[in-house]
Amino acid sequence: xHLDVLDLRQFYYRSALGRAAQKVIRSELTQIxxxxxxxxxxxxxxxxxxxxxxxxxxxxxxxxxxxxxxxxPWPPGEKNLSxxxxxxxxxxxxxxxxxxxxxxxLDTTEQPTALLDEAWRVLGPGGRAVFIVPNRAGLWSRSxxxxxxxxxxxxxxxxxxxxxxxxxxxxxxxxxxxxxxxxSRVWRKSAGLIEKVxxxxxxxxxGGVLMVEVTKQMAASPPSGLTETVKRPLRVLEGITKPAPKxxxx
Numbered sequence: 001x002h003l004d005v006l007d008l009r010q011f012y013y014r015s016a017l018g019r020a021a022q023k024v025i026r027s028e029l030t031q032i033x034x035x036x037x038x039x040x041x042x043x044x045x046x047x048x049x050x051x052x053x054x055x056x057x058x059x060x061x062x063x064x065x066x067x068x069x070x071x072x073p074w075p076p077g078e079k080n081l082s083x084x085x086x087x088x089x090x091x092x093x094x095x096x097x098x099x100x101x102x103x104x105x106l107d108t109t110e111q112p113t114a115l116l117d118e119a120w121r122v123l124g125p126g127g128r129a130v131f132i133v134p135n136r137a138g139l140w141s142r143s144x145x146x147x148x149x150x151x152x153x154x155x156x157x158x159x160x161x162x163x164x165x166x167x168x169x170x171x172x173x174x175x176x177x178x179x180x181x182x183x184s185r186v187w188r189k190s191a192g193l194i195e196k197v198x199x200x201x202x203x204x205x206x207g208g209v210l211m212v213e214v215t216k217q218m219a220a221s222p223p224s225g226l227t228e229t230v231k232r233p234l235r236v237l238e239g240i241t242k243p244a245p246k247x248x249x250x
Contacts, residue, residue, distance in 0.1 A: 002045075002068040029101065035054075040097050046065065062083060070084070100123060102131050131163065131212050133159060133210050135175055136158075139180055139206075171215055175207035181208065
């Protein structure tokens with residue numbers, strides 16, 4: 001079930017914990033995709049907190065928000081780029097998207113298969129997507145104080161298997177958000193250090209979210225017709241096109 005857009009806005013823009021989560025995840029995303037010059041970038045679910053770095057150089061940026069969640073104007077104080085849509089019917093032409101970010105989308109939809117089909121449809125050949133979901137082994141999926149405590153958490157194997165079934169090719173995986181999902185001032189002050197330790201020694205604790213980057217790779221179409229020129233054409237039917245002269249009568 002999708003969360004309410006007002007609760008998501010409250011968390012990511014008006015709480016210290018939400019702003020910290022936004023900072024960590026967006027930093028990871030911009031390391032994978034440092035720019036999007038001349039490209040079309042789309043976010044689905046509640047991905048708009050991660051899209052701001054691309055507003056300057058992307059050809060177009062769109063924030064798609066599912067109907068059950070609701071929509072809010074974004075970015076604040078600027079021309080609106082957010083759109084209300086159905087999970088399985090996006091107002092985007094087939095094959096036009098270069099980069100797609102999905103957060104609070106795949107884990108909260110009631111139609112994950114159809115949603116991934118729609119993501120595949122809008123991506124162009126070679127297009128890239130990053131799926132961000134709660135980590136089943138992490139602390140954030142066990143706390144209802146954050147949006148990652150709702151919906152369907154995943155293990156890395158489960159997420160990769162589901163994406164592979166929809167013909168996405170995994171390029172890169174990451175577990176992040178190691179800090180506890182707590183608003184305590186003590187944890188907030190040590191959040192940066194905890195993130196560094198978590199990335200350096202990931203076996204000690206599981207990150208709160210999983211990030212998986214995939215590409216859409218199209219299979220080459222088989223060639224039609226003959227692939228090689230016949231070097232020695234058959235001579236069986238030569239007599240039809242070039243009839244032999246009749247023998248002269250004696």
